[in-house]
Amino acid sequence: MKTETRRIAINFGGGYAPGLNAVVTGAVLAARGLGWDIVGIRDGFDGLLFPDRYPEGGLMGLVPGIVRNLAGTGGCILGTGARSDPFHVRSVNADNIVEELDRSDELLALVQKEDIDAVISVVSPGALGILLKMHRKGLKTVCIPKSVENDVEGTMLSFGFNSTLSFVAEMLERTRQAAQSSQKIGVVEVLGKHAGWLALQAGIAVCADAVLMPEIPYDLGKVATALQGNFKAGRTSGLVVVAEGARPLAEPATASRVDAGVKATLSPGATGGSGSHVIDRSGRVAEEVALELQRLTDRETYPLVLGQLAKAGAPTVVDRQLGLSYGAAAVRAIAEGRDGVMVAFQAPDVKFIPLAEAINRVRAVPVEGGFVQTARCLGISLGD
């Protein structure tokens, strides 16, 4: 292992996850253990591209004293770069015209000017493409994926998932109690755009009546039948968990249709009614499912959206340990001369997957796998 003094940087792409500060801590302790310098780039790459925005400087020197008590805290000491993409940086030119500029070459030059040998970037799987392009241009990079939905292909457990799962399960339990007291059906939308791990595992934990997820297109008639069975057996309330990416088998008949003429005039080319699944809108699925179940069961329903609440907060011990491990592993990758890779936890080991193989993949719930079978055994309807 090379131990010559080096200088590396760490930054975070958009979006929080519990455990980000644990990742920083792991990287700092590992880097300093090798005698390296490590700096944090604030707000993604903005600390380098827009240093004037930061009175204390766009880079933060990181030493063990700063991170000693950080691992168990929520938030991110370096900020996260919301939609920070060096290939499309919004600027206003001399003619006051807003444009998106490719400043990737400039970013590379700034990294070199700061004597940064390699950058550890903690990003969501969807943003790995940006880092792949930067790597191809010459940026030495090791990526750590962050996903509270646990949908990173190649990684058995993403940091942040355990904390989010605990929070969601608690919220579902509270929703169940509220539903019981009001004799209604609670429909709770949770994160899960591409994969239903959070909905499924939280739903299992609280023995929900139904769990709907992207991997299994749902038929609400089947869900309604399951709920009606429970009501006949004496129950007076219900709990349905819906991942935000869940899709119906067929477009709901009740999806509203706006006058095509008016819409075409005001926004040519726009399609779909408010029930359109073209875009992801937080709360949309909960509304649709709640409304349709109300029609099918003649029981009052109420939608609830946990949304981004689930991403906040302090990490559990599991996520604290995972975050520290990911951070330390990224430093180890650099020390071993690796470049253009993503850190992946494949228990009991940490592996390094080339970025080109890591992009465009999602770790979805196997529809014949153990978790789904468990749900079925527990009598949880999956809408199929």
Added chain:
Amino acid sequence: MKATNPKGLVLNIQHFCTHDGPGIRTNVFLKGCSLRCKWCSNPESIHPKPELGYNPRSCIGKKECGFCLGGVCPESAIFVVGPGDKVQVNWDLCTNCGACVPVCPANALSLFGREMTVDEVLDEVEQDSAFYHESGGGITVSGGECQLQPDFLAALLAEAHRRGINTAIETAFNVPWEFTEKVLPHVDLVLHDHKLTDPVRHRKWCGADNSRILANLKRAYETFPDTRFFARTPLIPGVNDDEEHVRCVLEFIRPHKNVIGYELLPYHRFGESKYGFLGRIYEMMDFSSPTPETIARLQAIIDDVRNDENASK
């Protein structure tokens, strides 16, 4: 003499429009915009070059088709995830080359924006000329910001006049004055925006401040006294739906007799699906349309002030 040059980047041509000028009109949308209004209902008009749009509802899936997979995309930006069947686009890798578009039989993949000559545009616009003559309508060129293609726009409007078609443009005036100088001699009616008054807030919500816009407006009103101008405010709840902004606009346009009206355009979300087509985030998810009461209250202010001004003439 037939004008066949220059070419312009056209997004859409919409027939039988009644909201963008008098009578029945044909709207020609040009691509490219100089602002980034968060409420934009035509996000596909912003980028100045052709760009990919993907509608997953039209995709017939990998099992039935899959023609766009397997090496068609030079950047490997099109893929299928896990157990899913419909393709997805990695927007960070996509370069808008359009290689995937011709192989898609379902038109799920398409390119926003195509080059057209002045004649090609007007040959289509002229199909409805009978309606223009009967209703007092014509052509309205919009966007994006149509004045960002000044040479094409000026040629288009000049040729429209030559063919006896009334002309109007929709613009925010965030362009160099030289562009306006070229375009406005060929315009009968200018529909223009007053989005926000405060320059800092204008930058926050629209991407750039409004100093140039206000300077251009004042200069345009004065330089083209025979051209009619019509002021508009896209009414966005919690942003500009207040009496102060409306009164500022009224005060701004008051000295100029060629500003013939001021209307409020209530915010709508009809365009939000198009953000999904482009893989973009719609930043106004938590906003809804202004209430009828708000619209009525602000409209009453406009009516009172404009009526008083007319009465004092």
